[in-house]
Amino acid sequence: MYKLLWSRYRDRKALETYWGFYAAYKWKLLFVLVMFLIKASPAYIIPVLAADIINLLSGDPPGGFPEILKLLIFGAVVILQNIPTHIIYARTFSSVSRAVERNLRAALCTRLQHLSMHYHTSNKMGVLQTKVLRDVENVETLTRMLMDNLPNITMTMAVAITVTAVRAPLFIVFYLILIPIAVVLFLLIRRSMVQWNRDFRISVEEMSGYVGEMLRLIPLTRAHHLEERELSRAGERFEKIRETGFRLDSLNAVFNSVNWSVIMVFNLITLCCAAWLYLKGIFKIGIGDVTLLAGYFNIISGAVMQLLNVLPAMTKGLESVRSIGEVLECPDIEQNEQKREVTSVRGNFEFRDVSFRYDPEGSDALRHFSLTVRAGETIALVGSSGAGKSTVAQLVIGFIRPTEGVLLLDGEDMNHLDLRTYRRFISVVTQETILFDGTIRDNIAYGIPDARDEDIFRAVQAANLTQLIRELPEGLSTSVRENGSRLSGGQRQRIAIARALLRDPRILILDEATSALDVDAESEIKNALDHLRKGRTSFVIAHRLSTVQNADRIVVMGEGRILETGTHAELLARNGRYAEMHRKAAMLN
Numbered sequence: 001m002y003k004l005l006w007s008r009y010r011d012r013k014a015l016e017t018y019w020g021f022y023a024a025y026k027w028k029l030l031f032v033l034v035m036f037l038i039k040a041s042p043a044y045i046i047p048v049l050a051a052d053i054i055n056l057l058s059g060d061p062p063g064g065f066p067e068i069l070k071l072l073i074f075g076a077v078v079i080l081q082n083i084p085t086h087i088i089y090a091r092t093f094s095s096v097s098r099a100v101e102r103n104l105r106a107a108l109c110t111r112l113q114h115l116s117m118h119y120h121t122s123n124k125m126g127v128l129q130t131k132v133l134r135d136v137e138n139v140e141t142l143t144r145m146l147m148d149n150l151p152n153i154t155m156t157m158a159v160a161i162t163v164t165a166v167r168a169p170l171f172i173v174f175y176l177i178l179i180p181i182a183v184v185l186f187l188l189i190r191r192s193m194v195q196w197n198r199d200f201r202i203s204v205e206e207m208s209g210y211v212g213e214m215l216r217l218i219p220l221t222r223a224h225h226l227e228e229r230e231l232s233r234a235g236e237r238f239e240k241i242r243e244t245g246f247r248l249d250s251l252n253a254v255f256n257s258v259n260w261s262v263i264m265v266f267n268l269i270t271l272c273c274a275a276w277l278y279l280k281g282i283f284k285i286g287i288g289d290v291t292l293l294a295g296y297f298n299i300i301s302g303a304v305m306q307l308l309n310v311l312p313a314m315t316k317g318l319e320s321v322r323s324i325g326e327v328l329e330c331p332d333i334e335q336n337e338q339k340r341e342v343t344s345v346r347g348n349f350e351f352r353d354v355s356f357r358y359d360p361e362g363s364d365a366l367r368h369f370s371l372t373v374r375a376g377e378t379i380a381l382v383g384s385s386g387a388g389k390s391t392v393a394q395l396v397i398g399f400i401r402p403t404e405g406v407l408l409l410d411g412e413d414m415n416h417l418d419l420r421t422y423r424r425f426i427s428v429v430t431q432e433t434i435l436f437d438g439t440i441r442d443n444i445a446y447g448i449p450d451a452r453d454e455d456i457f458r459a460v461q462a463a464n465l466t467q468l469i470r471e472l473p474e475g476l477s478t479s480v481r482e483n484g485s486r487l488s489g490g491q492r493q494r495i496a497i498a499r500a501l502l503r504d505p506r507i508l509i510l511d512e513a514t515s516a517l518d519v520d521a522e523s524e525i526k527n528a529l530d531h532l533r534k535g536r537t538s539f540v541i542a543h544r545l546s547t548v549q550n551a552d553r554i555v556v557m558g559e560g561r562i563l564e565t566g567t568h569a570e571l572l573a574r575n576g577r578y579a580e581m582h583r584k585a586a587m588l589n
Contacts, residue, residue, distance in 0.1 A: 014318040014319075014321045014322050014325075015318065017321050017322075017325050018139070018142075018317075018318065018321045021100050021103075021104060021139065021321075022096070022100055022143070025096045025099065025100065028092060028095070028096050029096060029147075031092060032089060032092050032093045032096065032147065033147075033151055035085055035088050035089035035092065036089050036147065036151045036152070037151060037155055038081065038085045039081070039082045039085035039086045039089055040082075040151070040152055040155065041078055041081075042075075042078050042079045042082060043152070043156070043299075044155060044156065044159040044160075045075070045078050046075060046078070046079075047299070048163060049071050049074070049075045052071060053068060053071055056068060093144075093147055097140050097143050097144060098140075100139075100140070100143070101136055101137075101139075101140045104136045104139065104324060105132055105136050107328060108131060108132045108136070108324065108327055108328070109132065111327055111328055112128060112132075112327065115327075124208075126205070126207075126208035126211055127205040127206070127208060128327075129208060130204060130205050130208040131205075131323055131324060131326075131327055134204070134208075134320070135201075135320035135321075135323045135324050136320075136324065138316060138317050138319075138320035139317060139320050139321060139324065141313070141317060142313065142314060142316075142317025142318070142320070142321075143317075145310060145313050145314070145317075146310075146314070149310050150310075152303070153303040156299055156303045157303055160299060177266070196244070196247055196248045196251055197248060197315050197316050197319045198319055198322075199244045199247075199248075200241070200244045200245055200248050201319050201320070201323060203237075203240050203241045203244045203245075204241060205323075206237060206240075207237045207238065207240075207241055211234075214230055214233075214234060339416055339417055339418045340412075340416060340417055340418060341418050341421045342409075342417055342418060342421040342422040342424075342425070343421070344425075345409070345410065345422065345425040345506040345507065346375045346410050346506070347373075347375035347376060347410075347506045347507055347536065347537030348373065348374060348375050348408075348409070348410050348411065348537075349371075349372070349373040349396065349407070349408065349409060349537070350371075350372045350373070350406075350407070350408040350411075351369050351370055351371045351372075351392075351395075351405070351407055352370060352405050352406045352407070352408065353368050353369070353370055353404070353405040353406075354366060354368075354369045354370070354395065354402045354404070354405035354406070354407055355367050355368055355369070355402065355403050355404040355405055355560075356391055356395065356400060356402055356403045356404075357403050358400075364403070364560055365388055365391045365560055366388045366391045366392065366395075366560045367388075367559070367560040367561050368405070368561065369388070369392065369405070369560070369561070369562060370562070371555065371562065371565075373537060373539075374537075375506075375537055376535055376536065376537060377537060377538075377552045377553065378533050378537075378538040378540060378550075378551045378552045378553075379538065379539050379540070379551065379552065379553055379554075379555060380540045380541075380542060380548035380551035380553070380554045380555065381393070381539060381540065381541045381542075381555050381557060382541075382542060382543075382545065382548060382554060382555070382556055382557070382578070382581065383556055383557035383558050383563070384558065386559075387557040387558050387559065387560070388557050388559075388560040388561075389541045389557055390511065390541060391560070392539065392557075393509050393511055393539055393541055395407055396426075396507065396509060396539055397423070397426060397428065397509060398414060398419035398422060398423065401414070401415060409422070425505055425506040425507055426505050426506075426507045426508075426509065427499070427500035427501075427503045427505035427507075427508055427509070428500070428508075428509040428511065429493070429496050429497055429500050429508075429509070429510050429511070429529075429532075430496075430511045430512065431511060431512035433489075433492040433493050433495070433496045434496075435480055435487075435492060435495065435496075437479075437480070438479065438480070439474075439476065439477050439478060439479055439480070440469070440472075440475075440476050440477075440478050440480060440495060441456060441476040441477060443480065443495055443499065444456055444459060444460070444476075444495060444498045444499050444502055445499075445502060446499060447503070448502060448503065451502060455502060456476065456498075456502060458501075459498040459499075459501040459502040460476075460498050462497075462498070462501050462532070463494045463495070463497040463498035463501060463532075464494055465491075465494045465495065465498055468491055468494070497529065497532055500532055501532055505536060506536060506537065507536065507537050507538075507539075508532060508533060508536045508537070508538040508539070509538075509539050509541075510529065510533075510538065510539070510540045510541065510542075511541045512541055512542060512543065529547075530550070544585070545578075545581060545582055545585050546585075548568075549568040550568075551567075551568070552567070553565055553566065553567065554566060554567065554568060554571055554578065556571065556576075556577050556578045556581075558577065563576070563577045564576050564577060564578060566578075
């Protein structure tokens, strides 16, 4: 799996990338190929045996029963060996294809975990799910098709050409004419096939992304009676898939029908020519050999047709290879390799003239931000939407790095740290609490599989969850659905707080943690948050000024800059931007 992750995919052709997926299993694949050729040998040998039997019967004098019996026994052995060899072939091939399927999905998921948060916010969840599920399945289907068809086609042609060269060399000319015909047919349509498969793949990814978004928005859609609007939007995307899929199917239909017609006409012409040459005495061979050659030519024609029919599926599979490569080769990775592992954190931060922009061509989301934060201090970030508050939080978490300036953690530049190990000392509680389908215990102990019951109960108590747990029929073992749909907003938030407490973080990020709650729920959670912040370096992002009045310092932001800093009382006394915000909040209340 890890070899797949660190392979080079840029500037490589799809076939080269595809082979890289299977390179570790090349000897097993060679064994699979040998088993296939052995199991499929009756298809090549039986026509020769049939020709020999006809030659025996039409000879002068005709052959006897012992010769025919020998051919019969030999043919039966060749046929019956297919049973064990096919089982060996199928099991060995399945072990390889399923292992690569597993490795690809594991590599994609690993890469997705390593990619930056900017990558994830720039791509829809449904698109990434399609790459992990559908594209990997297409690669496995491509491999199965290749192993079931290409060896058979290759061996069929090799045997037919070899036997023909021995028994009727002149007939080779017809084979040599057939191959260029097939190549020309493929080249005429290849470019359109590649482009239309790409268009279809992109439209499916877009549809998958939209469906995921639509499912998340169903409560909002239903609440505002927007079902028809969403169905209309869905219809537009489904229509696009229908159009691109229909265009691709039509192209494949034209390709297959033209191939079949041209090759069948050529087949008929060849057989007529062969009969005429036999009547003229140019082909001086037995009747059985004529039958053999006619049969072999039909087999080769069928093999060529089979190959041409495989090509559209190959194009589709290779497009999925390119799609997987887009993720595996993506350079937007959070670089942590060979950087210092963080083993302890005190919680001192220093922003030195930090600026950050999300788009290289856009404006700065944060401008010349300078701030020193002492360990254990609570810093509240307030300001209007777009002021840069969440950008500061993302810098602290390490999701993004400064475009300019330096951010120091305990006196060391965070660019020199392994941020994965640093995040073991962080907990984040956001406005949108994320819960998964499992028990309350599982959700609280997420990421701490060896959490002790007494530690969990202490976290539950500190988060004011005790009463809720007592009221639930199964207590901590009560199952919650995905996103905690069975719980109220306040209950979900307290579970998130208990999760943060159990981690015992040194650094705490509270991002609008109470903005979605009513006044009563906010009041219930306030004590839990105060307990959570105690002794920890905390960054609190809030619109409700009532939630930050006890912060050690309040940083008022606007357009990515610091407008003013101080305690609640100091800022009110200055009668600046914070005081203005406070007066407006009082009027609304």
